[in-house]
Amino acid sequence: MKIDGSPHQTRLEAALPAVLKRIAATPGVYAALWCGSAARGEANVYSDLNFHALVTGDHRWRSNFVVDGVPVEVFHNPVRKVRAMFAAEDAATITMFAQGRAVLPHPDLDALMAEACALYAAGPTPRPVSPSTQFMLVDVVMDARASRQTPVHALTVMAALGPLVMRSLYAAGGWWDVKREHWLDDLEAKAPAVAQELRLVLGAATDDARQEAFEVLARRLTGQLEYTDGATEPEPVP
Structure with missing residues (x-):
């Protein structure tokens, strides 16, 4: 998982084990995707850690916390909600799943990442100005x-x-x-x-x-x- 980079990148990576432990302990969470600038090895002094977590059940939510001085943001969604965002061509979600890194692996996450990569490569449907x-x-x-x-x-x-x-x-x-x-x-x-x-x-x-x-x-x-x-x-x- 290690990505060589700047001191800022190293600082964020050092917080990963504790962050993942907390995410994995969240009720309903069974998979997690690390996304954003740090997951790409491009962290700067202002970067935080961003994750998409797959959850069981019928609820979605967003959480944030701090670990060792590192701000963390987590988007919790059931698989069907992620696929709904894919269908709506939600650029942020598709990009995160296409470029992210599986840190709590699961076959559902593998499938979503493959779908996102295909969607990202195809590009969104052009929409003329209304x-x-x-x-x-x-x-x-x-x-x-x-x-x-x-x-x-x-x-x-x-x-x-x-x-x-x-x-x-x-x-x-x-x-x-x-x-x-x-x-x-x-x-x-x-x-x-x-x-x-x-x-x-x-x-x-x-x-x-x-x-x-x-x-x-x-x-x-x-x-x-x-x-x-x-x-x-x-x-x-x-």
């Missing part, structure tokens, strides 16, 4: 234009960048979403032009430069920056 998302994109661009030369311009742009712009770009491209700290490296491999546009937004020295770069990214999704007619499908009111 009319409602296009409207929200245009709306936030207009809000950003209105806030130029005010202290909140950077906040307006950055607040929309992840949950709206980048998530939509990844969905439209048919790419598995990644954490924001990996956007640039990931996009350099997938779409260098998009990576460069994102770099301009993140590194802009002025509001005008930030706004211009932000609108370039938005146009990739909307094609234009004008309001158009649209509506969602009617839904029954409970």
Whole structure:
């Protein structure tokens, strides 16, 4: 199990035996997957230990604790819930199971890891930008234009960048979403032009430069920056 690496990696690995003992003692747990940056041998000073635990029964939960100064987070799920997240193309879950390491082995865990590897290799179903998302994109661009030369311009742009712009770009491209700290490296491999546009937004020295770069990214999704007619499908009111 040992992965040679930095002192931070070594510190986290040293806590593994005690952490696994605690996870294995949790009622219902019968298998565990070590996932995240430390499982890949990429830990830094701020890294924690992350696990997916398979449990018997009909409940799922999330727990966190600290062992020898190391923060630990554990996601507990029955197998059918993990497969439901696979079916929903939950990027985080599929990536964790595709890249993780079995530390409390079980055939159920082996099967899930194999399924995740196949799903990860195939990539998610591309999802075009919906009319409602296009409207929200245009709306936030207009809000950003209105806030130029005010202290909140950077906040307006950055607040929309992840949950709206980048998530939509990844969905439209048919790419598995990644954490924001990996956007640039990931996009350099997938779409260098998009990576460069994102770099301009993140590194802009002025509001005008930030706004211009932000609108370039938005146009990739909307094609234009004008309001158009649209509506969602009617839904029954409970």
